[in-house]
Amino acid sequence: MSQNDAAPGQQLWTGRFTEATDAFVERFSASVQFDARLALQDIQGSEAHARMLAERGVLTEAERDAILQGLAEIRQEVIEERFPWSPQLEDVHMNIEHRLTQRIGEAGKKLHTGRSRNDQIATDVRLFLREAIDTIRAELARFQHGLVELAEREADTIMPGFTHLQVAQPVTFGHHMLAWYEMLERDRDRLADCRRRLNQCPLGAAALAGTSFPIDREATARELGFDAPTRNSLDSVSDRDFAIEFCADASLILVHLSRMAEELVLWTSQQFGFVELPDRFCTGSSIMPQKKTPDVAELVRGKAARAQGSLVQLLTLMKGQPLAYNRDNQEDKEPLFDAVDTARDALTAFADMVPALSVNRERCREAARAGFATATDLADYLVRQGLAFRDAHEVVGRAVRYATEADRDLAELSLEELRQFSAAIGDDVFAVLTLDGSVAARSHIGGTAPEQVRAQARAARERLA
Ligand code: ARG
Numbered sequence: 001m002s003q004n005d006a007a008p009g010q011q012l013w014t015g016r017f018t019e020a021t022d023a024f025v026e027r028f029s030a031s032v033q034f035d036a037r038l039a040l041q042d043i044q045g046s047e048a049h050a051r052m053l054a055e056r057g058v059l060t061e062a063e064r065d066a067i068l069q070g071l072a073e074i075r076q077e078v079i080e081e082r083f084p085w086s087p088q089l090e091d092v093h094m095n096i097e098h099r100l101t102q103r104i105g106e107a108g109k110k111l112h113t114g115r116s117r118n119d120q121i122a123t124d125v126r127l128f129l130r131e132a133i134d135t136i137r138a139e140l141a142r143f144q145h146g147l148v149e150l151a152e153r154e155a156d157t158i159m160p161g162f163t164h165l166q167v168a169q170p171v172t173f174g175h176h177m178l179a180w181y182e183m184l185e186r187d188r189d190r191l192a193d194c195r196r197r198l199n200q201c202p203l204g205a206a207a208l209a210g211t212s213f214p215i216d217r218e219a220t221a222r223e224l225g226f227d228a229p230t231r232n233s234l235d236s237v238s239d240r241d242f243a244i245e246f247c248a249d250a251s252l253i254l255v256h257l258s259r260m261a262e263e264l265v266l267w268t269s270q271q272f273g274f275v276e277l278p279d280r281f282c283t284g285s286s287i288m289p290q291k292k293t294p295d296v297a298e299l300v301r302g303k304a305a306r307a308q309g310s311l312v313q314l315l316t317l318m319k320g321q322p323l324a325y326n327r328d329n330q331e332d333k334e335p336l337f338d339a340v341d342t343a344r345d346a347l348t349a350f351a352d353m354v355p356a357l358s359v360n361r362e363r364c365r366e367a368a369r370a371g372f373a374t375a376t377d378l379a380d381y382l383v384r385q386g387l388a389f390r391d392a393h394e395v396v397g398r399a400v401r402y403a404t405e406a407d408r409d410l411a412e413l414s415l416e417e418l419r420q421f422s423a424a425i426g427d428d429v430f431a432v433l434t435l436d437g438s439v440a441a442r443s444h445i446g447g448t449a450p451e452q453v454r455a456q457a458r459a460a461r462e463r464l465a
Helices: 025-030 030-053 062-078 092-104 107-111 117-153 173-198 218-221 233-240 241-267 295-318 328-354 363-370 375-384 389-406 415-419 427-435 435-441 451-462
Strands: 158-163 166-172
Touching: 025 107, 030 062, 030 328, 062 092, 062 107, 092 107, 092 117, 107 166, 117 173, 117 233, 117 241, 117 328, 117 451, 158 173, 158 218, 158 375, 158 389, 158 435, 166 173, 166 363, 166 435, 173 241, 173 451, 241 295, 241 328, 295 328, 363 435, 375 389, 375 427, 375 435, 435 451
Parallel strands: none
Antiparallel strands: 158 166
16 A cells, blocks of 8 residues: 555564564554544654754754654645555554654654653644634634624614513513623633643653653743643643543533524524524425525534533543553544534534524514513513512513403503503503513613613623734
8 A cells, every 4th residue: 555554563662572463453453544633733742852852962963853854744745645644553653753764764763762652642632622722712703703793783673582482571682692692702711721721741751650861841842832841740641631621611612502503493483583594504305395494503403412422432431540541542532523623613604604694673573572571571660669579570460461361462551451450550651561661771781771782792892802
């Protein structure tokens, strides 16, 4: 096959073995089919390691230069997808090291001085995840920007607010969009926290106990953009907390997106009809010609299951593992990669789609009007007239029963009709029974009034800047 193939018995660790690896075991233990994704991080780590070894006199400058030259060429091969990956060489590390020696000879064999694949893989995964977090945080911010714009556009749009999925009180559509924004703001913050904790460099922990060579861990940590070297070599090679934390954060992101997805599915249904999604984000049915389905939203809702699966897989992988490195840890990559891809793609889908939705303002208002959404406002009015809230609650309950039987909204009852329930009701009551009066009255921090929505949107923009 490719030129990087190792003949049987040519793996990089065969010295103490008397027979070649069983062909099945070779396949069973290979990880290169998925960890090749870490090639660029692996090269980056090797470059830092080689420079540090030369600085400390463990490698000559000529050896270092040959290694750096060889790694630069390998990087090009990887980027241009010309690198001859070989499953016989097990993983990304040994593929690259073997290739390096093929290209530059003796010096290539010295690169692994003072390190192990155990600290190497821990470093690679941290570098990979750091980049992934930066990408995902940028997508979160892009989606948040879109929500802020939508909130400003629909700051005055009245819709029903729900509890128990029953019409509760009128809210503004912009207010609802800013609720979504808040979920994502916590997600962005959580990822920043995850990044801060993972940004320590395990390189130098070697297999588990450190190395007898005079390495400079501060130097490699600095060159790789880490805040500091890790403090304990045993912990360094075995710790996968950062991967678990990321999967927890990704799961929560997907839980949030799935909740938004569910609302979009409801809102685009004929029964609600609150919003319409652009055709380019929807699909049709192969049998029912009239259908336009919100598949992207449904898929995002479904993908939440994948992220949660990754989290549970990693928690279970680590449970009960003794120190230090165990080969179990090779199983961390697929769920982690999947969580990264799932979170990123779901965010991209929503960042593109949600701000492009159009709101059916009439339908939204109609739905709020139909559900006695201003009943609480009537109760609050009676409290201002001197009734105790519990008594006011009772009065309004009776008025709602009457209106339900008459098939009319509270605002459609005459003053005389309303006064049957309380003599405290005057003709100024109609101002509070309107939807616009109801939302405008809730004008405090976090309230649904249009002017509050505009103020919160402004503040959100500043946070994102
Ligand atoms: N492929 C391994 C992993 O993903 C790299 C470390 C292997 N170390 C070992 N001693 N077998 O974790």
